[in-house]
Amino acid sequence: MPTTIILADDHPLILNGTKAFLEKKWFEILDTATDGNTAYNKILKHQPDVAILDFDMPILNGLEVAQGLKRNLIPTRVVLLTLHKQEALLNEVGNTIHGYLTKDSALEELEDCLNHITKNNTYIGKKLKNNIHFSSDTNTAINVLTATELKILKYLDKNLNSTQIAEALFISKRTVEKHRSNIIKKLKIDSSSHNALFIWLKQHPNLFNT
Template structure:
């Protein structure tokens, strides 16, 4: 359980509370920070396995740090903690390959489960968030997979691996227009809404079937 972790939050009570809690559970807290710049510098210097970041911090937000980590191919997996339930933030988190997204009011209850998922390469998002966005977004109906073509199943698997449409097109040697057409067909077959995050949420929720 000696997972190396950096924690950043501009609220001292949350920062120290979470740090003390995880330390007591055997996790290796290698650094803490109260602002985004300090947090990113720690990530670059220490390359922890996980960084637990508040979304809203001075100088750099948790999302901006996640974007920078993705751009610079840093190995650290990002978990965001927040009071915010705005859908736009959730969509950005998915776009920047964020592995975990937890509401602060459930942080102590969910953080260990989240870390376990992330260390096994599996995304974890608070159930409360998915419910808040749209309960119809997540369809626990694996039987509908029988209606998908082999190409569509391959694309869902790549979505589970956090591939963008351009990356999927490159890997399958097809045009991005073809990828978008497949995604549109998949959304219709799964009876999802047209929100940008819907297919990603469904794919990761049902990742075990791919």
């Protein structure tokens, strides 16, 4: 079955263009909205797989809609589109929202983003990843990680364990452990210690500068 979607944007040209693009890619657009409150009510009514929301909308912005869905345990996954990079929104990926793209690259990356989040992963646009800063000596190694792996690594850097990370990302502990194993392999970390990733992070104290 095709992925079902609610679209919301207060710019009709962008809204209609995104709708036409996704329909050509065989996604099913259940409904559209031009303000956050209408979008929220339509998401409650239709319970789509994904809601693609403009951040800056009247009445409720995209993040406020996402926060309301989370409070009410609505399983719809939220992708936010913005005109500008915002650090606060980057920090919401994997927590309140599942995908984050800038509008200038949305059509290039939207299909890839939807494929990621419908497989229980998160997605940060390629241009936005430039807002996740790393120390230069480990930059090359870090670039091999996916957006979800980066998010998990950041949580580990905050001393969260797998159970806490699973709760924060709404995934199973087993999935977190699988991601941790993949991170260790990609970063070529000695896995002889159970705390290998924590040890590695302590060896790179300035890894995350956000």
